[in-house]
């Protein structure tokens with residue numbers, strides 16, 4: 001007998017919470033709705049993301065990696081806001097009740113949830129083509145959240161990690177490599193930069209997480225802030241596996257690859273030292289890659305993109 005919806009939730013999802021009692025959960029999974037309480041005086045920061053099999057991840061991806069990814073991309077949005085992860089809900093559409101798949105999915109999801117200290121407080125389970133929607137809820141003290149619209153001409157542009165490695169990892173995976181291949185790790189196990197995002201409160205003037213490609217996402221900061229952004233290709237972190245590629249290929253992956261879930265942010269020059277020490281304390285590479293200027297759009301001298309990032313419904317992203 002296949003599991004009923006209620007058995008499925010009880011077996012795989014009811015336990016997906018934090019190590020200790022979850023903060024602010026007055027009523028969790030099992031009722032018609034959850035009752036949650038924010039720390040006194042703090043603001044609620046909310047984001048939602050859907051992953052559709054075959055669109056946002058290869059249909060052959062292991063369930064563990066799918067579970068990790070579904071939460072990671074959402075936590076990355078909280079990271080980009082400098083918010084503290086509190087709770088999440090999970091809307092799961094499954095073609096069938098496949099217990100080995102559910103076990104792997106719940107393990108990947110649960111491990112990251114536990115590490116991030118975010119509690120699953122409810123959801124919905126339906127039958128249909130595989131799709132996973134997670135809504136995350138975070139907390140932020142008033143006026144401390146990082147936004148896209150605060151960049152000022154004269155600020156410097158920064159990026160964490162090694163953007164481009166995820167796109168390279170996907171390429172390696174699609175060429176038939178096994179998931180255990182180290183070169184695939186950056187794509188399979190994106191690490192949301194939650195601690196760095198929180199460290200940037202009061203230092204960064206604007207921030208975004210890099211999901212569509214560095215060039216496109218820096219462009220969102222420029223647009224929302226009403227200024228221009230200049231990226232200096234000579235400063236891009238084209239190390240690690242990217243160093244072995246042709247320079248144009250490495251540049252294209254770094255600037256337009258996407259799926260990195262690194263943080264791209266702006267800050268005044270005076271903030272450089274505390275930013276560098278915060279990154280060093282977290283063991284996270286963090287690099288100045290350009291500046292904010294008067295004007296509009298993103299300039300990147302020496303790079304001519306064929307496409308600037310992934311858009312589901314864009315007519316054309318050709319430059």
Ligand code: ADP
Pocket residue numbers: 009013028029030031032033090091092120121122123124125
């Ligand atoms: P209702 O019919 O009242 O909407 P459901 O039968 O959809 O309730 O869900 C019962 C309980 O199980 C609710 O508390 C709901 O939040 C929770 N739930 C359902 N699906 C999931 C899921 N995929 N993950 C976590 N909780 C879930």
Ligand code: MG
Pocket residue numbers: 032124
């Ligand atoms: Mg319901």
